[in-house]
């Protein structure tokens with residue numbers, strides 16, 4: 001059995017979980033075994049209705065009030081119980097903050113190796129996994145061998161594909177053996193953020209500024225451009241380090257990963273750590289004085305020149321159109 | 324309070340990554356070295372907590388002798404002590420690394436109140452060393468934290484989620500893994516750098532022990548050059564009409 005850890009919202013599996021299930025089904029097919037899923041929380045059972053389409057035959061539903069709200073070590077223990085009872089060949093989880101964390105707990109409690117951010121698996125006795133390093137600017141081929149292989153899937157890398165033959169999954173309720181120690185860490189409360197506008201990670205248009213912007217005031221032009229396009233403003237780490245923008249604006253390896261229709265990068269050189277945050281954009285248009293800058297090669301469109309001359313003109317032209 | 328921060332020496336790559344011939348690592352012959360920004364923030368959090376509550380801040384790394392450089396960056400940021408778990412430079416997997424760190428924590432004279440890690444290392448991004456150390460030491464662990472306070476022996480830690488923040492409260496001793504953005508790491512003054520250079524670094528030889536099963540690197544690959552030779556829309560403000568065309572016809576956002 002291959003076991004996939006499914007996250008959901010409002011009774012529906014998240015996209016990242018469906019990406020994971022697509023890879024999990026591939027592993028199940030390669031090894032000639034069945035595909036099962038595990039889901040936590042009240043609506044976990046309702047999620048089963050959506051999983052037959054992806055070839056899931058069995059859903060383990062962890063319905064224990066003590067595990068709502070989220071408690072990483074306790075969720076890990078519940079998975080460890082499933083490992084003990086069913087000895088799956090592999091457990092796959094999407095590479096989201098929570099799943100990555102829970103899977104690491106499983107690896108630690110069961111003393112098993114874990115491979116994070118995988119994009120492909122060649123399953124034999126040992127698995128040869130392809131995984132991301134440096135946020136995807138490097139690919140690693142690694143050998144994973146264990147009684148149960150633990151792997152997370154890099155997000156938005158495996159296209160979602162329904163199974164050729166849909167299934168009708170059975171639901172099994174699981175009662176985990178968690179104790180007080182497993183519940184030492186649990187979400188205590190939630191605080192809403194007061195940030196307005198489109199969140200960077202969800203915006204269809206993102207305008208980014210880097211060291212080439214030259215100072216905090218000059219970000220006004222970029223902000224205006226973002227507003228005119230109903231988009232969000234982002235920045236490079238250099239601009240954050242200069243104190244020109246807050247860290248929430250940072251795009252990249254240690255910032256936000258964006259997936260807009262278009263990313264307009266102004267005065268940004270395109271270091272690998274920035275590029276991994278914006279390569280999810282359908283189109284990248286770079287404005288830079290240096291035609292040799294990496295971002296001017298990597299993107300779809302390049303405009304050579306001073307952003308301080310180009311951006312105001314562009315804003316003016318857009319305003320006129322709206323006019 | 325006594326705080327330990329674990330950091331990892333990694334090459335400071337530029338716009339393109341070049342591999343060594345055997346494809347086992349990044350060719351760093353023309354590169355400097357650094358650590359993950361998450362880890363710089365972890366050091367900053369540690370020294371701020373020690374400034375507020377007293378105690379000592381120790382930085383630790385498992386790596387080659389040259390990783391001394393990253394420890395001294397920590398000392399220059401006003402950490403008090405440094406430990407190098409010295410290797411021959413070969414990359415250690417996340418399990419062996421975590422076991423060696425946990426054993427060093429057990430062997431240390433201090434009883435740490437807080438162990439800080441980055442959420443993930445910049446190069447390997449295994450997302451697990453901090454959690455494994457916590458489990459091995461029987462400590463609670465909160466991962467991916469963007470705000471942290473300590474009050475009366477309790478850590479109050481916030482993790483960013485869509486639309487807000489989840490708050491955790493954990494009794495110390497505990498492990499916390501942090502993300503960049505939690506604070507703004509200080510720039511070390513010239514004087515702090517000078518004095519960091521003279522400080523003693525505690526050197527130890529770690530045991531490699533990684534348990535059943537294997538997770539080992541076979542080879543690295545730089546993804547096929549994505550350089551698409553972008554289409555140049557023009558130079559200077561004269562390109563504006565072409566930019567608008569792209570926005571309108573191709574991306575359809577105006």
Ligand SMILES: Cc1cc2nc3c(=O)[nH]c(=O)nc-3n(C[C@H](O)[C@H](O)[C@H](O)COP(=O)(O)OP(=O)(O)OC[C@H]3O[C@@H](n4cnc5c(N)ncnc54)[C@H](O)[C@@H]3O)c2cc1C
Pocket residue numbers: 209210211212213235236237238239250251252253254255266267268269270271272273274277287288289290293305306307308334335336337357358359360445
């Ligand atoms: C482990 C690690 C993690 C990192 N994580 C991130 C991350 O998450 N996000 C990130 O962004 N960086 C990250 N970095 C930093 C990254 O390596 C680069 O240092 C950073 O992205 C550079 O920012 P920049 O492009 O704004 O600055 P620079 O590299 O200095 O580029 C400035 C650009 O502006 C152009 N320019 C100058 N003047 C003008 C003008 N008037 N008009 C138009 N163009 C102009 C220049 O030609 C140049 O190309 C990380 C680094 C490390 C080591």
Ligand SMILES: Nc1ncnc2c1ncn2[C@@H]1O[C@H](COP(=O)(O)O)[C@@H](O)[C@H]1O
Pocket residue numbers: 329330331332359361362383384385386417420439440441442443444445447448449450451452453
């Ligand atoms: N060799 C190392 N020495 C010290 N700390 C490390 C080492 N490798 C990883 N860490 C710590 O563990 C965190 C997570 O690493 P990883 O599990 O590789 O993503 C890093 O951000 C560091 O804080």
